Amino acid sequence: MNALCTALPEQLRLLLVDDHRIFLDGLSLALAPLCPDLHISTAHNAATAEACLRQTAFDLILLDLNLPDMPGLDLLQRWQQQGHLTPVAILSASDSPLDAQAALHAGALGFIPKSADGDALRAAVTRVLLGEVLPGPAAARLPLTPRQQQILRLLAEGLPNKLISRELSLSEDTIKTHLKTLYQELDVHTRTACVQVARQRGWL
Structure with missing residues (x-):
């Protein structure tokens, strides 16, 4: 002591x-x-x-x-x-x-x-x-695929589905499918809420 x-x-x-x-x-x-x-x-x-x-x-x-x-x-x-x-x-x-x-x-x-x-x-x-930053519990891998993380970041930048699909060379239907998964993971129903909750969890 x-x-x-x-x-x-x-x-x-x-x-x-x-x-x-x-x-x-x-x-x-x-x-x-x-x-x-x-x-x-x-x-x-x-x-x-x-x-x-x-x-x-x-x-x-x-x-x-x-x-x-x-x-x-x-x-x-x-x-x-x-x-x-x-x-x-x-x-x-x-x-x-x-x-x-x-x-x-x-x-x-x-x-x-x-x-x-x-x-x-x-x-x-x-x-x-004494000025140190404690890391907390061992960081877990985000429960998102790399593709979902990309979509989440573009969503946070305010891009609509059409521009996200163009940026990632994916169809709009594929983007919508990933967004649906993100909404379920974060228990939200809107794009704004999705970004907000993701930021609260430190995902962005």
């Missing part, structure tokens, strides 16, 4: 954002040995987290993916757009490589599973505080 503490400042301010109060209590206890003067603030929803940010400068935010008033990734993206410079790591019950990929794509510096034990949690938080 001492090896971790010597690498960090003696004083740190962390913001923990999660709607499970018992989990927050346990997390605070697990993080207590990080440094001699550790100040931990907690928020149970996005609104409270934003209020905390307006009042205090934090060294790191640990953010849950699922909040009652806003998805964690949406909140993270809003902070990015507002120019907040506080590092953010996602702390989630999910161990999905796709969720980790989406979190890093949205600007998180790390993806830490809630299943991590105390030592692993402190080590991960220390690495993020």
